[in-house]
Amino acid sequence: MKxxxxxxxxxxxxxxxxxxxxxxGSKAPSGTEEPxxxxxxxxxxxxxxxxxxxxxxxxxxxxxFKEKHPDISVNNAAVAGGAGTNAKAVLASRMQAGDPPDTFxxxxxxxxxxxxxxxxxxxxxxxxxxxxxxxxxxxKDLIDMLSKDGQIYSVPVNIHRGNVLFYNYKLFAENxxxxxxxFDEFFQVAExxxxxxxxxxxxxxxxxxxxxxxxxxxxxxxxxxxGYKDLFTGKKKWDDxxxxxxxxxxxxxLQYVNDDHAARNWQDxxxxxxxxxxxxxxxxxxxxxxxxxxxxxxxxxxxGWVPVPQTENCFMVxxxxxxxxxxIKNREATIEWLKLLGxxxxxxxxxxxxxxxxxxxxxxxxxxxDYSKAAMQDFKTKALTPSIAHxxxxxxxxxxxxxxxxxxxxxxxDVDEAIKGLVEASAELK
Amino acid sequence: xTRLSWSRVAPILLILPSVLAIAVFVYGFIGxxxxxxxxxxxxxxxxxxxxxxxxxxxxxxxxxxQSDLRNTLFFSVLFIGLCLFFGLAMAVLxxxxxxxxxxxxxxxxxxxxxxxxxxxxxxQWILNPSTGINLLLKALGVDNxxxxxxxxxxxxxxxxxxxxxxxxxxxxxxxxxxxxxMSGYAMATYLAGLQGIPEEVKEAARVDGASxxxxxxxxxxxxxxxxxxxxxxxxxxxxxxxxDLVYAMTGPGAAYVTDVPGVYMFETTFRGNFFANGAAxxxxxxxxxxxxxxxYLLSRGRRDLFDVDVT
Numbered sequence: 001m002k003x004x005x006x007x008x009x010x011x012x013x014x015x016x017x018x019x020x021x022x023x024x025g026s027k028a029p030s031g032t033e034e035p036x037x038x039x040x041x042x043x044x045x046x047x048x049x050x051x052x053x054x055x056x057x058x059x060x061x062x063x064x065f066k067e068k069h070p071d072i073s074v075n076n077a078a079v080a081g082g083a084g085t086n087a088k089a090v091l092a093s094r095m096q097a098g099d100p101p102d103t104f105x106x107x108x109x110x111x112x113x114x115x116x117x118x119x120x121x122x123x124x125x126x127x128x129x130x131x132x133x134x135x136x137x138x139x140k141d142l143i144d145m146l147s148k149d150g151q152i153y154s155v156p157v158n159i160h161r162g163n164v165l166f167y168n169y170k171l172f173a174e175n176x177x178x179x180x181x182x183f184d185e186f187f188q189v190a191e192x193x194x195x196x197x198x199x200x201x202x203x204x205x206x207x208x209x210x211x212x213x214x215x216x217x218x219x220x221x222x223x224x225x226x227g228y229k230d231l232f233t234g235k236k237k238w239d240d241x242x243x244x245x246x247x248x249x250x251x252x253x254l255q256y257v258n259d260d261h262a263a264r265n266w267q268d269x270x271x272x273x274x275x276x277x278x279x280x281x282x283x284x285x286x287x288x289x290x291x292x293x294x295x296x297x298x299x300x301x302x303x304g305w306v307p308v309p310q311t312e313n314c315f316m317v318x319x320x321x322x323x324x325x326x327x328i329k330n331r332e333a334t335i336e337w338l339k340l341l342g343x344x345x346x347x348x349x350x351x352x353x354x355x356x357x358x359x360x361x362x363x364x365x366x367x368x369x370d371y372s373k374a375a376m377q378d379f380k381t382k383a384l385t386p387s388i389a390h391x392x393x394x395x396x397x398x399x400x401x402x403x404x405x406x407x408x409x410x411x412x413x414d415v416d417e418a419i420k421g422l423v424e425a426s427a428e429l430k
Numbered sequence: 431x432t433r434l435s436w437s438r439v440a441p442i443l444l445i446l447p448s449v450l451a452i453a454v455f456v457y458g459f460i461g462x463x464x465x466x467x468x469x470x471x472x473x474x475x476x477x478x479x480x481x482x483x484x485x486x487x488x489x490x491x492x493x494x495x496q497s498d499l500r501n502t503l504f505f506s507v508l509f510i511g512l513c514l515f516f517g518l519a520m521a522v523l524x525x526x527x528x529x530x531x532x533x534x535x536x537x538x539x540x541x542x543x544x545x546x547x548x549x550x551x552x553x554q555w556i557l558n559p560s561t562g563i564n565l566l567l568k569a570l571g572v573d574n575x576x577x578x579x580x581x582x583x584x585x586x587x588x589x590x591x592x593x594x595x596x597x598x599x600x601x602x603x604x605x606x607x608x609x610x611x612m613s614g615y616a617m618a619t620y621l622a623g624l625q626g627i628p629e630e631v632k633e634a635a636r637v638d639g640a641s642x643x644x645x646x647x648x649x650x651x652x653x654x655x656x657x658x659x660x661x662x663x664x665x666x667x668x669x670x671x672x673x674d675l676v677y678a679m680t681g682p683g684a685a686y687v688t689d690v691p692g693v694y695m696f697e698t699t700f701r702g703n704f705f706a707n708g709a710a711x712x713x714x715x716x717x718x719x720x721x722x723x724x725x726y727l728l729s730r731g732r733r734d735l736f737d738v739d740v741t
Contacts, residue, residue: 089700115474115703206681260559262580262684397473400702404494411582411685 041072041333045322046101048087049354050080053289057353064349065340072333077101095121100325102334108145108156108319109392114430116323117153123324124151128335134342137360141384145392146321154323155342156359158351161285161375162316162387163217163308166270169300171198171279179280179306183221183249186309190256193279200256202278204264208403211410213389214282215250221310222246225383228314232386232393232429238422247415254410261410271295273303282308284318284390288371289355299371307378315382318390319359394429401425460716467709474703485710495711496593497686498694502718504597505605505690506669512609513665514658517616522646524617525624535621539614546611550678553607554579579603579680582687598687600680608675612668616661623657624650659726666722670715691715 049058055078062074079087091104100121106112116122129135129152135143138156146154167179175196180186190200205211220228223242230236231243258278261269270287272278274295281287288305291297299305307314322341328334340346347358352367357376365373386392391399405421408414467485470477489495524535541549556562557578564575577599584596627650635645673692676682682689682697691711699708 092700118473119475205684208682258560260577260580262582263554263558263560395473396701396703400698400704407682408493408685 041330042075043072043102043330043333043337044075044077045337046077046079046087046091046104048079048105050078053293054354057350060349060353061340061346064346065337068340069333069336072330072336074337095119095325098327100328102328102330103322103324103337105320105322106154107391108142108154108317108321109386110395111391112146112154112321112323113148114395114397116325117148121325122153123326124153125155125324125338126150126152128155128338128342132339132342137342137344137362139361139379139384142317142319142359145317145319145386154321155338156319156321157341157347158320158354158356159359159375159379160318160356161378162213162318162390163220163282163311163314164285164287164305165280165282165308166273166287166291166303166305167280168273168276168278169302169304171276172304179304180309181306181312183218183309187252189279190253194256198276199258199272199278200280201253201258202269202272202281203254203257203261204266204269205261205407205410206263206265208407209389210266210269210283211406212399212403213284213387214253215246215406216388216393217282217308217311217316218250218253219243219246220314220316220385221308222249225314225385228385234429238426239419243422244415244419247409247418250409251413251415254413284316284387285371285375286355292369292371293355299369305371313382315378315384316387317384317392318387319392397428398425401428463709463712466706467713469706471705471709472703472707476705481706485706486714489707489710489714491592493592494682494686494689494694495691496591498689498691500593500595501598501601501686501688502670502672502690505601505608505672506666508602508605509608509612509669510662510665512605513613513616514661516609516613517661518620518654520613520617521620521624525621535617538617541611542614542618544611546672546674547678549607549611550675550680553603553610554679557603557606579683579688582684584687598683600683600687604676604679604688607679608669608672611675612665615664619657619661620654623654627653663723663726667719670719670722 045058045062047058049055058076058078062076065072065074079090087105091101094100095116106116112122129143134155142156142159143152146152146156165179171177171193172179175192177189177192178185180189193200203210203214219231219242222245223231223236223240227236227240227242231238231240236242258264258269258272264272266283266287267290269278270281270283270290273281274291274297285305291303292299297303306312322338324331324334324338341350342360344358344360344363347360348364348367351358351363351372352369355372357363357368357372357379361380363376365376368376388394388399388402394402402422402425405418405425408421409418466478468481468483470479470481470484472485520534520538524531524538558564559575559577559580562578564578567575579600581599583599584594585599586596588595631653632645632649635649640648671692672690673696676688676690676693677696680688682693691714695708695711695715698704698711
């Protein structure tokens with residue numbers, strides 16, 4: 001009797017343990033057709049917006065959404081950490097386990113198309129674009145970055161500009177220098193500054209993307225928008241003379257950077273410009289938020305900006321977008337959220353807080369600061385080009401390899417080796 | 431009869447769940463990783479077709495991976511060597527039954543209780559070339575203070591494969607932080623060893639006329655050998671699998687002077703979606719660990735089986 005009892009106990013324990021070990025990952029994905037019924041509807045919004053301005057922007061959007069849809073509750077699932085790298089790892093495991101968040105943040109371009117779209121996890125949104133009349137509200141170049149085979153896969157919320165050269169206004173004024181418009185002018189200015197004992201260009205490539213960010217802007221300046229885009233379609237090869245010229249210019253520029261660049265991140269580099277220890281810095285315009293919000297500096301008193309030399313006709317686009325994963329619990333409610341994101345009202349709530357500009361071309365300019373007004377004007381008129389460093393121009397595989405090539409190049413300066421590496425990496429372009 | 435067979439079956443049933451769990455979650459996943467490392471899964475969308483040794487061949491020809499192996503070699507040798515040296519020195523000092531030795535024992539042991547991430551961040555501030563200890567050095571009149579982990583120098587610079595072989599100067603900064611953290615562990619182990627050496631043995635040597643140094647070199651050191659072996663085995667594990675310290679402190683470094691396989695694996699897998707390459711790096715790390723631990727485990731197993739007297 002006793003023994004039988006033990007046996008049952010053991011059998012039950014074994015069964016429980018087996019069930020626990022065996023069934024971890026097999027949670028069935030809930031179908032789209034699952035009725036939400038009279039249960040309270042909830043949508044989960046997944047992002048890496050945890051920084052000061054961006055978190056406020058997201059909260060503003062959520063407030064607006066709650067006003068419009070009091071019956072839907074919103075779960076703000078933001079994961080903190082380095083430009084979304086942690087969030088992306090969490091997202092990947094949830095998507096593979098068949099438990100996607102209702103919608104999630106993803107950069108426009110190949111970061112979206114070569115991953116979730118290629119894996120068949122996203123629903124096309126062409127109907128939504130048609131019914132909301134968005135086709136002519138977002139620039140065509142931008143919609144192209146969100147599309148594969150004519151299907152549009154996400155809604156862009158904001159735009160950052162990548163090809164911005166920030167400079168210390170006072171240093172330039174004191175030394176009677178004008179911000180450079182060409183690379184030749186850049187080197188003249190850099191020489192003049194160096195002679196005065198000022199570091200001409202601030203770089204912080206502890207995380208290698210910043211060096212890639214600088215190089216992609218030189219590439220754009222040398223090749224122009226069409227030549228630059230041709231690099232990713234295969235029309236132009238990576239051993240093109242233009243690429244070589246860009247690498248030579250990059251190498252020359254690196255003679256003018258701070259010698260502790262490998263110990264700094266992008267804020268540390270921008271800070272050198274803010275404090276007058278360095279004169280110029282090439283960064284995306286999120287650095288504007290750092291200057292104005294964090295350091296309380298004034299445009300055209302403390303800092304100024306121009307497009308990176310020879311790119312004044314271009315606008316390097318970095319855009320955060322949200323898509324509609326397949327198999328989510330609250331599809332209808334999520335579509336309402338996407339409608340708000342794409343609306344003029346929603347974009348004008350989010351972007352002034354985040355410090356970015358709206359992806360729509362018809363936004364209310366009065367809500368934005370002077371820098372953003374100028375950027376909004378440029379966004380409408382200049383050629384839009386996708387950023388490599390931020391995942392829009394090429395697949396994550398190419399970006400990873402290019403970061404490696406550039407990281408080695410920054411130290412060794414071997415142009416031939418870099419070209420060889422880039423050509424090898426271009427096998428990852430699809 | 432039934433009773434007997436039950437007493438044989440019950441233990442098997444009891445350990446079955448953990449055997450199954452370990453089979454699946456340790457060895458199953460190792461097997462899966464090995465399989466992935468020989469597949470074509472180097473895109474976001476899984477492609478599990480067989481690729482043979484392609485990914486391994488790629489890795490061993492890769493500039494970054496060759497750098498990683500070089501860095502791991504120099505890091506391991508310096509880190510373990512210095513930990514043994516300082517650990518033994520501190521243990522001998524603390525063992526002197528002087529006033530305050532208990533206090534210093536704790537002081538030396540404390541860094542071990544920190545996470546490597548904390549150590550990395552703190553030492554990154556201390557050794558930052560423009561804001562850290564260099565400010566102090568400049569104030570003391572040093573004109574060209576060291577660049578620490580930002581240095582790209584490699585000595586001696588031999589061209590091997592694609593990389594420059596030699597000691598990357600930048601890795602010394604990482605070694606410094608790691609030794610600061612882990613030499614306390616070596617000290618604790620040595621201390622236990624020192625206190626286990628019977629006083630009579632030393633006494634007998636002294637009666638025979640041995641000096642203190644001879645007692646230390648000929649009695650103490652040989653008797654500490656098992657401690658040394660176990661410290662080396664433990665620390666080799668730490669050094670081959672380093673990730674958090676490097677990631678928090680220096681990152682991969684300029685031209686990968688401070689990169690290690692763990693960091694490369696993480697970045698290439700989760701940023702570049704090179705899952706098969708990442709798996710191959712993981713397998714190489716496993717093999718390297720196995721090369722140093724398996725002989726030790728085998729010899730210890732044999733001792734446990736045949737030498738009952740070992741305490």
